[in-house]
Amino acid sequence: MNETYVAQLERVTKRYGPVMALDAVTLRVRAGEVLAVLGPNGAGKTTAVSTLLGLLRPDEGAASLFGTSPDDVAAKVRVGAMLQISGVPPTLTVREHLESFAAYYPRPLRVDDAIAIAGLEQVARRPYGKLSGGQKQRLHFALAMIGDPDLLFLDEPTTGLDVESRRDFWRQVRSFIGDGRTVVLTTHYLEEADALADRIVLLDEGRLIAEGTPAEIKARTAGKVVRAVTSLDPARLAALPGVNRVELVGAATELLTTDAEETVRELLAADRGLTGLEVTGASLEEAFLVITGGRHEAAAAYTEGVPA
Amino acid sequence: MTSATITAQTAAARPRRNVLRLVLTETKFEFLKLLRLPVYSVATLAFPLMFYLLFGSFYGNLEAQGVLASRYMVATFGAAGVLSAALFSFGVGVASERGQGWMRLKRVSPMPPIAYFLAKIGMALLFGALVVVVITAAAFLMHGVRIALLDWLSLLGVLLLGVLPFGALGLAIGYLFGPNSAPVVLNLLYMPMAFASGLWMPITVLPPVVQSVAPYLPTYHYAQLALGTVGATPLGDATRHALVLAGFAAVFLVVAVAAYKRDEGKTYG
Numbered sequence: 294m295n296e297t298y299v300a301q302l303e304r305v306t307k308r309y310g311p312v313m314a315l316d317a318v319t320l321r322v323r324a325g326e327v328l329a330v331l332g333p334n335g336a337g338k339t340t341a342v343s344t345l346l347g348l349l350r351p352d353e354g355a356a357s358l359f360g361t362s363p364d365d366v367a368a369k370v371r372v373g374a375m376l377q378i379s380g381v382p383p384t385l386t387v388r389e390h391l392e393s394f395a396a397y398y399p400r401p402l403r404v405d406d407a408i409a410i411a412g413l414e415q416v417a418r419r420p421y422g423k424l425s426g427g428q429k430q431r432l433h434f435a436l437a438m439i440g441d442p443d444l445l446f447l448d449e450p451t452t453g454l455d456v457e458s459r460r461d462f463w464r465q466v467r468s469f470i471g472d473g474r475t476v477v478l479t480t481h482y483l484e485e486a487d488a489l490a491d492r493i494v495l496l497d498e499g500r501l502i503a504e505g506t507p508a509e510i511k512a513r514t515a516g517k518v519v520r521a522v523t524s525l526d527p528a529r530l531a532a533l534p535g536v537n538r539v540e541l542v543g544a545a546t547e548l549l550t551t552d553a554e555e556t557v558r559e560l561l562a563a564d565r566g567l568t569g570l571e572v573t574g575a576s577l578e579e580a581f582l583v584i585t586g587g588r589h590e591a592a593a594a595y596t597e598g599v600p601a
Numbered sequence: 602m603t604s605a606t607i608t609a610q611t612a613a614a615r616p617r618r619n620v621l622r623l624v625l626t627e628t629k630f631e632f633l634k635l636l637r638l639p640v641y642s643v644a645t646l647a648f649p650l651m652f653y654l655l656f657g658s659f660y661g662n663l664e665a666q667g668v669l670a671s672r673y674m675v676a677t678f679g680a681a682g683v684l685s686a687a688l689f690s691f692g693v694g695v696a697s698e699r700g701q702g703w704m705r706l707k708r709v710s711p712m713p714p715i716a717y718f719l720a721k722i723g724m725a726l727l728f729g730a731l732v733v734v735v736i737t738a739a740a741f742l743m744h745g746v747r748i749a750l751l752d753w754l755s756l757l758g759v760l761l762l763g764v765l766p767f768g769a770l771g772l773a774i775g776y777l778f779g780p781n782s783a784p785v786v787l788n789l790l791y792m793p794m795a796f797a798s799g800l801w802m803p804i805t806v807l808p809p810v811v812q813s814v815a816p817y818l819p820t821y822h823y824a825q826l827a828l829g830t831v832g833a834t835p836l837g838d839a840t841r842h843a844l845v846l847a848g849f850a851a852v853f854l855v856v857a858v859a860a861y862k863r864d865e866g867k868t869y870g
Binding site: 346347348366369370372374376377378379380381382384385389392393394396397398420436440 | 622623626627630633634635637638698700701702703705706708709710711712713
């Protein structure tokens with residue numbers, strides 16, 4: 294076992310009946326990095342994290358934490374996790390929840406510090422059931438931090454939060470992960486991976502399909518966005534060479550393409566009346582669509598009248 | 602936030618994890634959690650007391666199994682109280698904590714699983730003891746029922762032993778049913794069992810058909826054991842009641858452990 298990897302999945306396969314949640318996934322988390330596991334809903338992100346945490350046993354392959362089994366207490370005391378949970382008992386206060394979890398760890402943070410980190414000073418004596426959504430999420434974060442973990446798991450930490458609370462949360466995470474902590478973050482928000490991660494792995498339908506820094510992921514696709522006002526119907530546009538996705542944006546149409554030159558050549562040939570042509574580099578979000586083959590936009594595109 | 606300060610403070614104070622203290626902390630919060638949950642604390646503490654006062658005023662002067670019903674019902678409502686404390690704290694607690702995902706958070710943490718169960722047992726014992734004290738006091742104040750200290754202690758002992766079989770039954774239901782159905786299932790078990798075993802009204806005043814079903818219920822044997830400690834003439838042999846109850850406890854424990862294992866291996870999205 295290589296000590297530089299604090300957590301790893303080695304060719305892990307996990308099936309739920311006929312569904313392949315993880316398909317021979319190898320994932321190695323390096324000490325000190327912030328790794329984002331990115332993918333659409335159902336890609337297997339939570340299954341991957343649950344396996345790393347010992348909540349699920351892989352059908353094939355092996356999971357390890359700090360070179361030992363995820364069930365090992367020696368590993369557990371070094372890990373904190375913010376999982377997708379609907380709540381903790383509503384009648385206990387913020388402080389009481391933190392005190393109870395602090396007792397599980399050999400070297401916990403002071404409860405007051407955890408409260409301060411999560412920005413919960415004003416509501417420390419409030420029962421969990423009376424907290425706002427954002428405050429609850431912050432307590433879940435504080436519960437993950439209370440053991441002063443070397444490795445922090447954040448499983449879709451900002452799902453259900455508004456944009457403002459999401460940004461606040463990112464700020465909190467960033468301020469706290471600077472000091473040598475390793476973080477594994479799962480998210481389906483590309484913006485979140487971009488804001489927090491040093492490295493991104495892309496999961497899609499249980500398979501690891503790409504891996505790299507946010508910049509590398511963007512570059513890897515060589516994807517471009519071609520924007521123009523055209524009279525061609527979406528089905529015709531989708532059939533142009535290289536085009537992965539067609540989206541109507543106001544009066545204009547955006548084509549996500551892997552071969553901008555060829556797309557533009559055919560586009561201009563097909564529509565003599567075309568105006569407002571623009572070609573730009575793809576964002577992380579668009580890169581993601583290219584890598585996954587645009588499958589996950591099918592439903593959305595269909596509602597706009599584009600055959601998937 | 603200044604993470605530098607925090608690191609310094611943690612490095613300075615490095616307390617060792619103490620499992621016993623951990624169990625006590627866990628029990629304390631388990632107790633606070635339930636005490637503040639009226640659904641639980643009222644049902645466990647207030648209902649048996651209320652029913653004792655109510656039925657005591659109707660039937661208190663009747664005789665049942667050789668003692669006045671006011672005395673008889675100290676044992677049976679004590680039994681009902683411990684039964685509900687054990688069934689519901691384990692059953693509803695486990696089902697809802699599993700449903701919320703709180704259990705997963707605990708499983709990921711280094712908490713020894715035994716601490717969770719010991720805390721729940723400790724809490725059921727505590728609520729059970731409280732119920733018995735409250736009903737004993739009510740019996741003395743309302744009906745002048747006096748129970749010798751040694752008898753009372755053996756009553757308390759017998760009643761608290763009920764935490765084992767009924768806690769295990771609650772646990773099994775908590776693991777087998779979801780957070781919404783578990784309370785319903787528990788009530789469907791609790792109410793008919795309590796009634797038919799003579800926990801609410803002396804079994805001798807119940808219709809013969811109910812009396813003939815009672816011996817098949819663990820609660821009947823439990824109640825008869827408790828009644829023996831307050832001077833009532835038990836129906837049947839005490840050793841046999843104890844053995845039957847132990848048998849039920851073993852079965853419930855096996856089911857609870859199987860349900861727990863099944864849940865451990867269960868898939869979470």
